[in-house]
Amino acid sequence: MLPIYLIIQIYILNEILFASYINPYIYLIILIIMPYKIPKWFLLFYAFIIGFLIDLFSGTLGIHSSACLILVLLKSPISKITIPHNIIEETDELVMQKIGAKSFILFSFILVLIHHTILFILEHVALDFQILLKIIASTIITTIIISITQLFFFKS
C-alpha cells in the first residue's frame, strides 16, 4: 500500500492547492493505521523515511520528516484517549472498520491537526490568522479524504 499512497501524494495532491488554502496530505494514513504491535523504534524510522521521501519530491527538506516524527511520538497517547479499550487485537490495523467511524475520525483528526500545525508553521515561519485558517481547512479536508479511502476497504 505504501507506494500507492506516496504516488498519489506526490503526483496528484502535491500539485493541488484548493482555494489557495487547502493542501491535503493523504500519505499520513500510512502512519495512522499502523497497528499497536509494531515496535516504536521501527515506527520512528519508518516515519522519518516517509517524510524524507515526501520532502525530496516537494523540495522542502526536513519539514515533513520532523512533522511526521512528532505525529508518531504523540500517536500512542492519543490512541489511548480516543480509541475504546479492548476493541481491537494488538496486531490489528487501526482502520475504520475495526475501531468504528466515530473514533477513527476523531483519532485521525487530532493526529492530522498536530502534523499540519507543525508542517505549516515550519513552512511559513509565522503564525497568524491566515496560517491558522490554512491549518484548520487543510486538516478538515485531509481527514475527510483519509476517511473516504477507509470506505474502500470496508467490505473487503
Added chain:
Amino acid sequence: MQNLLRFIRMYNFLIIFLLLEGYSINLYLKHNSFQNNIILSNTNKYTGKVYQISNNITQYFKLQTINNQLLNENSKLYNRISNNEIKDRDDEKKFNYISSKIINNSIFKRNNYLTISKGEKHGIKEGMGVICENGVIGVVHSTSNNYSLIISILNKKSAISICLKKQNNYGSLKWSGFNYKIANIENIPNHVKTVIGDTIITNGYSTIFPAGINIGTIKSFKENSETGNKDIIIDLFTDFNQVKYVYVVKSEESIEQLNLESLIHE
C-alpha cells in the same frame, strides 16, 4: 555501565526520536533558504544585543591596535588631501560612508558572518557594500533596527566582481574555505598576462562598491586548459582577524542606476 544500558533500553524511543528530529531540523535549516533567512534576521535582533555587551568589555584590551589603525588611516587621508585626490568629479558615482564597529566576527567557519553595531536606524539597508581601511569586507545581508548582519567575503555565497589594476580585466572573487588570508579569482581568461604581486581592485560596475578599492595581491596563478580560465590565488589585504571598524558604503545614485538597468529585464 549497567545503569547506562538500562537507561538506554528504557528511553530508546525518546532517544531515537530526538536523534531523528534533530537530523530533520538540521536538514530543514540547511536546505530551506527562505525560512533560513527569516530565522537568521530574527535571531540577529537578539544576539546582536548580547554581542554588544561582551564587545563593550573586550574592546578595552584592543585599544592599542585600534589607535594604530586609526593613526594609519588618518595619515592616509591627510595624504590624499595634500595630493588633491579628492575632487568632485561629475562622471563618477558618488558614495557616502557610514562608519561602524564590528561587534561579532567569525573567520574559521565555511560561511562567515559579521555583526556591526549600526542598523536601519542609521540608514543601512540590505545589499550595501562594507569596506575597511585596508580593503573589502563584504555585503550587508540583513538589518534590524540597531544591528546589521554582513556576509563577509569569506563565505560560500559571496561573489564580488573585481578587476586587475594593470590589465583592467574583470573577474569574480570567491572564497574556497579554510584560510582567511587567501581567496580565489575566477573568470580571468588564460591569455591575460598576470604577474605575481599584481593588485586586485573592485571594478566600478556594481552599485555596491566604489571603483578602485584594494582587495589583495596575486599570490600564485596557474593556467587551466579545461575551463579556459586561470586559477588565481590572492593574498587578501584585509586581516579579518584584526579588523575592528568598518565603513558601510551608501550610494544615493545606486537606486537610480538599478531602476534604469531593470528596464532591460522587463
